Amino acid sequence: MTETLSSLPAPSWFAHPGARTWTCPPAPADVHGFHASFPGYAPTPLTELPSLPAELTVGRVFVKDESCRLGLPAFKALGASWAVHRALAERAGSQEAGGPLTLVTATDGNHGRAVARMARLLGQRAHVFVPDGVHPAATAAIAAEEARVTEVAGNYDEAVRQAADAVAGTPAAVLIQDTAWPGYERIPGWIVEGYATLFAEIDTQLAAVEAGLPDLVAVPVGVGSLAQAAVTHYRSRPAGAAALLSVEPDSAAGVLASLTRQTPVTVTTGATTMTGLNCGTPSTLAWPYLRDGLDAAIAVTDAASARAADDLAALGVPSGPCGAASLAGVRAALTGDGAAARRTALALGPASTLVLLSTEGTAANPHHPENPS
Numbered sequence: 001m002t003e004t005l006s007s008l009p010a011p012s013w014f015a016h017p018g019a020r021t022w023t024c025p026p027a028p029a030d031v032h033g034f035h036a037s038f039p040g041y042a043p044t045p046l047t048e049l050p051s052l053p054a055e056l057t058v059g060r061v062f063v064k065d066e067s068c069r070l071g072l073p074a075f076k077a078l079g080a081s082w083a084v085h086r087a088l089a090e091r092a093g094s095q096e097a098g099g100p101l102t103l104v105t106a107t108d109g110n111h112g113r114a115v116a117r118m119a120r121l122l123g124q125r126a127h128v129f130v131p132d133g134v135h136p137a138a139t140a141a142i143a144a145e146e147a148r149v150t151e152v153a154g155n156y157d158e159a160v161r162q163a164a165d166a167v168a169g170t171p172a173a174v175l176i177q178d179t180a181w182p183g184y185e186r187i188p189g190w191i192v193e194g195y196a197t198l199f200a201e202i203d204t205q206l207a208a209v210e211a212g213l214p215d216l217v218a219v220p221v222g223v224g225s226l227a228q229a230a231v232t233h234y235r236s237r238p239a240g241a242a243a244l245l246s247v248e249p250d251s252a253a254g255v256l257a258s259l260t261r262q263t264p265v266t267v268t269t270g271a272t273t274m275t276g277l278n279c280g281t282p283s284t285l286a287w288p289y290l291r292d293g294l295d296a297a298i299a300v301t302d303a304a305s306a307r308a309a310d311d312l313a314a315l316g317v318p319s320g321p322c323g324a325a326s327l328a329g330v331r332a333a334l335t336g337d338g339a340a341a342r343r344t345a346l347a348l349g350p351a352s353t354l355v356l357l358s359t360e361g362t363a364a365n366p367h368h369p370e371n372p373s
Contacts, residue, residue: 012250012253012256012298012299012300013256013296013297013298013299013333013338013342014256014259014260014296014297014298015295015296015342015345015346016259016291016292016294016295016296017345019235019243019244019292019293019294019295020235020241020243020295020347022235022292022293023235023236024231024232024235024236024289024293025232025236026232026233026236027192027193027196027229027232027233027236028193028196031082031193031194031196031197031200032196032197032200032201034081034082034085035070035078035081035082035194035197038070038081040070040071041070043201043204043205044064044065044066044067044068044069044075044198044201045064045065046062046063046064046065046201046202046205046206046355047062047063047065047315047316047317048060048061048062048209049061049062049063049315049317051315052327055331055335056330056331056334056335056354057334057343057350058215058334058348058349058350058351058352058353058354059350059351059352059353060211060353060354061353061354061356062205062206062211062214062353062354062355062356063312063317063319063326063327063355063356063357063358064198064201064202064355064356064357064358065317065318065319065358065361066198066323066357066358066359066360066361067317067318067319067323067358067360067361067362067363067364068361071117072110072113072114072117072364073110073320073360073361073362073363073364074109074110074113074114074276074320074323074359074360074361074364075110075195075198075226075357075359075360076110076111076113076114076178077114077117077118078194078195078197078198079111079114079178079190079191079192079193079194079195079225080111080114080115080117080118080176080178080191080194081114081118081194082190082191082193082194083176083187083188083190083191083194084103084115084118084119084122084124084176086187086190087101087103087174087176087187087190088101088122088124091174099172100123100124100125100172101124101125101172101173101174102119102124102125102126102127102170102172102173102174103115103116103118103119103124103125103126103127103173103174103176104126104127104128104129104163104166104167104173104174104175104176105126105127105128105129105163105175105176105177105178106128106129106130106131106152106156106159106160106162106163106177107128107129107130107134107142107159108130108131108133108134108156108222108275108276108277108278108279109130109134109135109138109139109141109142109275109276109364109365110138110276110359110360110364110365111178112128112129112130112142112147113128113138113141113142113145115128115147115176116128116142116145116146116147117145119145119146119147120145120146120147125147125148126145126146126147126148127147127148127149127150127163127166127173128142128147128148128149128150129150129152129159129160129162129163129166130142130149130150130151130152130159131152131154131155131156131158131159132152132153132154132155133155133271133272133275133278134275135275135365138275138364138365139151150162150166155269155278155280156222156269156278156279156280157266157279157280157281160177160179163175163177164177164184174187175187176191178191178223178225178283179223179225179279179281179283179286180283180284180285180286181283181284182284185284185285188225188283188285189285191225192225192228192229192232192285192286193229195225195226195229196229196232196233198229198357199229199230199233199234200233202214202355206353206355211353212353213241213242213353214242214353214354214355215242215243215347215348215352215353215354216242216243216244216245216330216346216348216352216353216354216355217230217234217242217243217244217245217354217355217357218245218247218326218327218329218330218354218355218356218357219244219245219246219247219326219357220246220247220248220274220276220277220322220323220325220326220329220357220359221246221247221248221255221277221297222248222252222276222277222278222279222322223254223279223281223282223283223286224246224255224282224283224286224287224289224290225283225285225286226357226359227244227246227255227286227289227290227294228283228285228286228289228290230244230357231244231289231290231292231293231294232289234293235289235293242355243295243296243346243347243348244293244294244295244296245294245295245296245297245298245329245330245333245346246290246294246296246297246298246329247297247298247299247300247325247326247328247329247330248277248297248298248299248300248325249272249274249277249278249299249300249301249302249305249325250299250300250301251269251270251271251272251278251302252267252269252270252272252274252277252278252279252280253267253297253299254266254267254269254279254280254281254282255282255290255297256297256298256299258282258287258290258291259290259291259294259297262291264281264282264284264287265281266280266281267280267281268280272302272321273302273305273306273321273365274302274305274321274322274325274365275321275322275365276320276322276359276360276364276365277322277325295345295346296333296342296345296346298329298332298333300325300328300329300332301328302321304328304331304332305321305322305324305325305328306321306324307328308324308325308326308327308328308331309321309323309324309362311327312324312327312358313362317358318361318362318363319358319360319361319362320360320361320362320363320364320365321365322359322360322364322365323357323358323359323360323361323364324358326356326357326358326359327356327358330354330356333346334346334348
């Protein structure tokens with residue numbers, strides 16, 4: 001049972017000095033090939049930002065721009081497509097096959113739209129539970145994929161509970177959820193595997209510009225599934241690979257709180273423009289990877305994310321608040337009071353190469369009118 005906390009721990013930083021010595025098995029080798037077989041597949045851009053190294057006192061900075069991934073404005077399509085593929089293939093080989101399935105999920109926006117898109121393309125149905133705080137335009141985009149949408153009077157964790165309840169005892173429905181809990185880990189595991197394509201692309205793209213391996217990868221974090229994929233990719237290599245930094249909203253820093261206490265906890269979340277990261281409980285599947293494989297975790301404000309989004313836009317990268325959190329987190333870690341100790345914890349120097357994951361475009365998560373950037 002996870003402990004529930006009512007407030008964010010202080011300080012909003014955690015470091016794990018031994019993370020780069022931890023190892024784990026790699027993701028399945030066939031995931032990238034699966035995505036590459038999609039009509040119109042192309043790697044998303046890895047864009048170098050020459051104006052940022054001076055500010056951050058590093059050598060090179062790149063941003064992985066997920067604003068258009070398989071026709072959708074966020075990286076989530078990678079995990080949803082692989083998980084739906086695996087779930088449908090498994091059902092086709094069982095005695096339960098026959099008739100369309102309803103793919104059920106809860107979402108802060110991007111994952112639900114990706115599941116709904118896959119359902120529509122594959123002739124299945126979708127039912128998506130949406131919590132309070134999701135922008136109406138994001139909810140409308142899910143409905144436009146011909147999904148049934150249920151708006152939940154509660155937070156993300158409550159939406160997940162309702163989605164799971166909707167599937168219970170319904171043979172023609174399957175839960176495609178991107179967070180795990182005891183007894184529900186296989187499908188979330190497939191979703192994490194799907195994200196491996198993003199990191200395989202980064203390897204190829206860095207090699208093409210003779211940048212070598214990154215010294216730091218900054219990952220926006222909600223329940224931790226993308227961070228788990230990052231840990232899987234970089235910790236399945238020889239020791240000494242990239243440092244990994246997770247970045248969360250300061251109003252929903254469940255992973256940071258859990259790392260600080262070295263046990264999974266649930267935090268009471270508040271409103272944030274980083275809607276897709278507004279999750280209070282780490283995935284149980286991700287937790288061991290985050291605990292053992294992350295070098296550091298940091299929490300950032302909405303204002304810092306908004307500033308980062310504006311700066312990325314000025315540099316030609318369309319990033320929503322969640323995607324821009326990676327730049328906000330790196331700024332918070334590498335500059336200001338205490339930066340020298342944080343840089344040492346991340347083993348960064350003036351020649352280091354940074355990769356920022358911009359996980360969504362501006363179309364994925366419109367800013368709320370009451371919270372303009």
